[in-house]
Amino acid sequence: MSTISGVFKKLKKEGKKALIPYIMAGDPSLNNTENFILELEEAGADMIELGVPFTDPLADGPTIQRAHERALRQGVTLRKILAFVEGIRQKTKIPLILMTYYNPVFKYGIEAFIKEAVRVGVDGVIVPDLIPDEAKDFIRIAREHGFDTIFLLAPTSTEERIRKVSTASKGFIYYVSITGITGAKLLMDDSMKNTLESIKEIAKRPVAVGFGISNPEEASLAASLADGIIVGSAIVRLIAEGKNIKGFVKAIKEAI
Amino acid sequence: MGKIKNLPDSKGHFNEYGGRFVPETLMPALIELEQAYKKYKKDKEFLAELNSLQKDYIGRPTSLYFARRLTEHLKGAKVYLKREDLCHTGAHKINNAIAQALLAKKMGKTRIIAETGAGQHGVAAATGAALVGLECEIYMGTEDMRRQALNVFRMRLLGAKVTEVTTGSRTLKDAINEALRDWTTNVRNTHYVMGTVFGPHPYPLMVRDFQSIIGKEARQQILKAEGKLPDCLIACVGGGSNSIGLFYAFLTDNMRMIGIEAGGLGIQTGKHAARFAGGSLGVFQGCKSYLLQDDDGNVLTTHSVSAGLDYASIGPEHCYLRDIKKIEYTYATDEEALEAFEVLSNTEGIIPALESAHAIAEALKVAPSMPTDSIIIVNLSGRGDKDVQEVARIKGIEL
Ligand SMILES: Cc1ncc(COP(=O)(O)O)c(C=O)c1O
Numbered sequence: 001m002s003t004i005s006g007v008f009k010k011l012k013k014e015g016k017k018a019l020i021p022y023i024m025a026g027d028p029s030l031n032n033t034e035n036f037i038l039e040l041e042e043a044g045a046d047m048i049e050l051g052v053p054f055t056d057p058l059a060d061g062p063t064i065q066r067a068h069e070r071a072l073r074q075g076v077t078l079r080k081i082l083a084f085v086e087g088i089r090q091k092t093k094i095p096l097i098l099m100t101y102y103n104p105v106f107k108y109g110i111e112a113f114i115k116e117a118v119r120v121g122v123d124g125v126i127v128p129d130l131i132p133d134e135a136k137d138f139i140r141i142a143r144e145h146g147f148d149t150i151f152l153l154a155p156t157s158t159e160e161r162i163r164k165v166s167t168a169s170k171g172f173i174y175y176v177s178i179t180g181i182t183g184a185k186l187l188m189d190d191s192m193k194n195t196l197e198s199i200k201e202i203a204k205r206p207v208a209v210g211f212g213i214s215n216p217e218e219a220s221l222a223a224s225l226a227d228g229i230i231v232g233s234a235i236v237r238l239i240a241e242g243k244n245i246k247g248f249v250k251a252i253k254e255a256i
Numbered sequence: 257m258g259k260i261k262n263l264p265d266s267k268g269h270f271n272e273y274g275g276r277f278v279p280e281t282l283m284p285a286l287i288e289l290e291q292a293y294k295k296y297k298k299d300k301e302f303l304a305e306l307n308s309l310q311k312d313y314i315g316r317p318t319s320l321y322f323a324r325r326l327t328e329h330l331k332g333a334k335v336y337l338k339r340e341d342l343c344h345t346g347a348h349k350i351n352n353a354i355a356q357a358l359l360a361k362k363m364g365k366t367r368i369i370a371e372t373g374a375g376q377h378g379v380a381a382a383t384g385a386a387l388v389g390l391e392c393e394i395y396m397g398t399e400d401m402r403r404q405a406l407n408v409f410r411m412r413l414l415g416a417k418v419t420e421v422t423t424g425s426r427t428l429k430d431a432i433n434e435a436l437r438d439w440t441t442n443v444r445n446t447h448y449v450m451g452t453v454f455g456p457h458p459y460p461l462m463v464r465d466f467q468s469i470i471g472k473e474a475r476q477q478i479l480k481a482e483g484k485l486p487d488c489l490i491a492c493v494g495g496g497s498n499s500i501g502l503f504y505a506f507l508t509d510n511m512r513m514i515g516i517e518a519g520g521l522g523i524q525t526g527k528h529a530a531r532f533a534g535g536s537l538g539v540f541q542g543c544k545s546y547l548l549q550d551d552d553g554n555v556l557t558t559h560s561v562s563a564g565l566d567y568a569s570i571g572p573e574h575c576y577l578r579d580i581k582k583i584e585y586t587y588a589t590d591e592e593a594l595e596a597f598e599v600l601s602n603t604e605g606i607i608p609a610l611e612s613a614h615a616i617a618e619a620l621k622v623a624p625s626m627p628t629d630s631i632i633i634v635n636l637s638g639r640g641d642k643d644v645q646e647v648a649r650i651k652g653i654e655l
Contacts, residue, residue, distance in 0.1 A: 133267065
């Protein structure tokens with residue numbers, strides 16, 4: 001069983017939900033990122049999503065777009081992030097998931113990327129602009145190396161898409177709570193509840209909800225409907241403002 | 257030369273190019289669009305409506321004009337111009353925009369959005385929205401808004417909301433990112449009118465089909481005028497819609513076809529938009545294609561004097577047609593395009609769009625060495641009114 005699956009299994013046994021914070025690697029510098037990861041772990045994060053900066057982040061709203069820009073200005077690249085993960089593995093075992101657009105991976109070479117990611121201790125990857133239909137080689141190679149591929153579902157997803165994404169996903173499924181981009185306002189209604197229920201029924205895999213969760217109340221509600229929650233823009237905003245993230249993440253942890 | 261396959265396949269692939277690289281949220285919309293397009297392209301009522309708009313509204317067929325004085329000036333091949341500049345709103349973009357606006361209406365959408373670089377597609381989409389009665393929002397980079405101020409005003413007159421894009425390089429690619437973000441958010445009631453043969457399937461296929469009327473007409477027109485097919489076709493390539501529009505009806509014939517990319521300040525300067533000369537395979541804004549990118553897969557900023565060619569990637573079908581050596585690709589620099597802009601204005605009394613001036617520049621290069629009984633058709637994709645101010649600025653003339 002993969003590390004990520006192990007975490008979900010353990011949490012389930014304890015009746016708990018996974019807290020998965022997102023930060024941009026290299027925002028404002030890779031040194032800071034190391035501190036943030038350790039702080040997030042202390043604050044109760046169960047795994048961490050590390051953003052890989054890209055020039056054209058089309059699934060991201062303004063807050064995370066600006067984080068991409070800041071990290072790019074630092075010269076942070078996928079290559080540097082992989083080396084960084086190798087370094088931080090001396091200090092923490094917390095599962096790390098890269099969130100990267102497809103082109104940096106494609107340019108690196110799919111197989112070369114997966115091998116190196118596994119070697120340095122990355123546990124899985126989320127690629128917001130890669131759908132299972134275009135990911136046959138990617139999934140095959142990832143399976144060969146025991147690397148988790150986490151695909152996304154959305155409120156617009158049909159049953160056919162839910163089946164496809166479930167088969168392609170390992171570790172968990174990322175449910176995008178809204179039709180929209182990161183940082184948009186969360187809208188929790190019955191339709192979200194219904195979609196999540198049908199996903200859980202079809203998928204038989206852990207589902208984590210992300211996009212738009214910005215405070216403990218929303219976190220608590222979203223967590224009640226899923227196996228875990230992802231909090232991104234709200235943390236990235238604190239980092240951009242130079243504020244402490246530990247207290248905020250602790251409060252989220254206590255709420256779920 | 258390879259044999260031409262009937263592409264794309266059912267998933268939108270032109271061999272290894274094309275496909276669908278989008279957030280999952282958009283997948284149902286793309287499938288819905290694909291199915292609607294499949295249905296309506298055979299729907300008699302839809303086709304009759306489109307046909308009548310092409311004729312009475314756009315002004316088709318556009319003429320195929322023999323450029324006598326340009327030909328005399330070049331002392332070689334006879335140069336014909338396919339006059340897409342005479343289309344309503346001044347460029348070929350309207351062929352696609354009207355068809356997609358009509359399709360959006362049939363699909364029950366209440367709103368369309370579009371990206372624009374030169375502003376021609378934005379104007380065309382705003383026109384289509386006004387014509388069929390849809391709400392319309394256009395995304396445009398601030399750098400392009402400056403270069404194409406006239407078109408910004410036109411779009412607003414047409415009732416569209418023009419939203420400025422201040423991220424990244426503030427040009428076409430950033431406008432596409434913003435349009436895709438909007439579409440992801442408002443996918444249920446909104447249709448995205450992509451302006452060229454790019455993006456996720458079915459856009460490269462659908463836009464090609466809507467533009468292929470250019471070549472269908474040109475083929476008939478040249479056979480009528482000359483009793484034979486041309487020896488060479490030339491068109492500029494931004495995303496690649498006017499070029500594929502002209503070339504498509506001739507693909508099974510035997511002749512030279514040349515696509516002209518933006519050479520900007522020259523390939524070695526890095527300030528250009530020549531994807532084939534300077535790019536490599538990548539995945540960008542919905543499809544796999546040639547891309548101007550760095551070693552880490554980040555997208556490079558491009559440069560061209562013409563906003564409509566200033567784009568980091570190119571339609572996937574062009575990659576396929578280049579691989580099988582059906583179409584050749586080269587580039588014209590800013591300087592060459594600006595010279596061609598003046599040559600055509602002086603010899604023929606036709607001010608071309610700066611995009612189209614890149615195609616004219618190639619004709620200036622190849623025509624003189626061709627026999628006088630040979631024929632070139634240049635796609636004059638748009639008229640140059642929108643560029644007059646920018647050209648004056650470049651020449652240091654205050655208007
Ligand atoms: C007049 C004109 N020609 C050409 C282009 C380039 O686009 P495409 O390659 O899709 O024809 C544009 C784009 O804005 C344009 O306005």
